[in-house]
Amino acid sequence: MCDDFDTIVALLTRAATERASPRVAVDGVGASGKTRFASRLAERFTAPVVVVHGDDFFNPPSVRHARGRNSPEGFWLDAYDVAALTAEVLRPSGAPDGALVLVEGTFLHRDGLAGLWDFSVFLDVPFDEAARRMSERDGLAPDDARHGRYRGAQQLYFEAARPWERASLVVDATRPDAPRIIDASTSAAARVAAASSAAAAVGPRARLS
Numbered sequence: 001m002c003d004d005f006d007t008i009v010a011l012l013t014r015a016a017t018e019r020a021s022p023r024v025a026v027d028g029v030g031a032s033g034k035t036r037f038a039s040r041l042a043e044r045f046t047a048p049v050v051v052v053h054g055d056d057f058f059n060p061p062s063v064r065h066a067r068g069r070n071s072p073e074g075f076w077l078d079a080y081d082v083a084a085l086t087a088e089v090l091r092p093s094g095a096p097d098g099a100l101v102l103v104e105g106t107f108l109h110r111d112g113l114a115g116l117w118d119f120s121v122f123l124d125v126p127f128d129e130a131a132r133r134m135s136e137r138d139g140l141a142p143d144d145a146r147h148g149r150y151r152g153a154q155q156l157y158f159e160a161a162r163p164w165e166r167a168s169l170v171v172d173a174t175r176p177d178a179p180r181i182i183d184a185s186t187s188a189a190a191r192v193a194a195a196s197s198a199a200a201a202v203g204p205r206a207r208l209s
Contacts, residue, residue: 003178008121008169009044015119015168016045016100023089023101023116027108027163028123029154029189031133033176037123038104050095054105057085070145072152076160079153080105082112089116106154109163122167124187125174127151158193 016022026038035053042049058064059081067074085105092101107113109120125133131147134140140147157163164170164184172180172187184190 002180004171004181005040005179007181008171008179009041011169012041012119012121013045016047019118021095021098021101022118024103025108025113025117025120025167026102026104026123027106027120027167028173029125029127029130030106030150031130031137032123032125033133033173034104034106034123036176037121037171037173037179038102042102045100048096048099050092050099050101052085052088052092052101052103052105054080054085054103054108057081057088057105070149072149072156075149075153076107076156080107082110086113086116089113107157107161109161109166110157111161114161114166117168120167121169121171122163122187122189123171123173123179124164124182124189125172126188127154127192129174155192155196158189159196162193164189 012024016024024041026034026041028034038051042051057080059078064074064079065071066078085103089101089103092099095101108117109122114120131142131151134147134150135142135144164187167184170182170184170187172182
């Protein structure tokens, strides 16, 4: 399997030179490899790079669990302090003038954030593979209810934002050591959205039959 990482760096570098303080997003579902991917990108730049981690902007449990600890809507709508994240992206703490601001996190192409990016990457990983990695990383059992919470939240995000269409690049990160640039329409995320739309269309017809 080919590795397109050098091409990704070249495209990002070209885009970054067009802005004084470029803002770059690395988006993807949980356990898609965003932190590692952003770290690899940061290592390839000689100019100053400030890495911002979306998970540093979680709301307190009283907010993000207000709809229920296992609520997909709660994770999608309440997990992150979007206003604080936006403020950090626009004026990153301790960043020198002209630094590239590299943000890695979930839901970065949602309304209110998508317009911030001069360049963005959506890491595409099938849900089953992401769940396997999350179980391995966090010690979650395969039937842990949190898998349903995270997957459901991502499906809501896909319906609301279609991030594979908003991103500058869609990268298949199923193999973290060999990322591949792919067409957005062939992504696992696009297939999930299409299946959800088909299921939603069948539902009303079934009720009418």
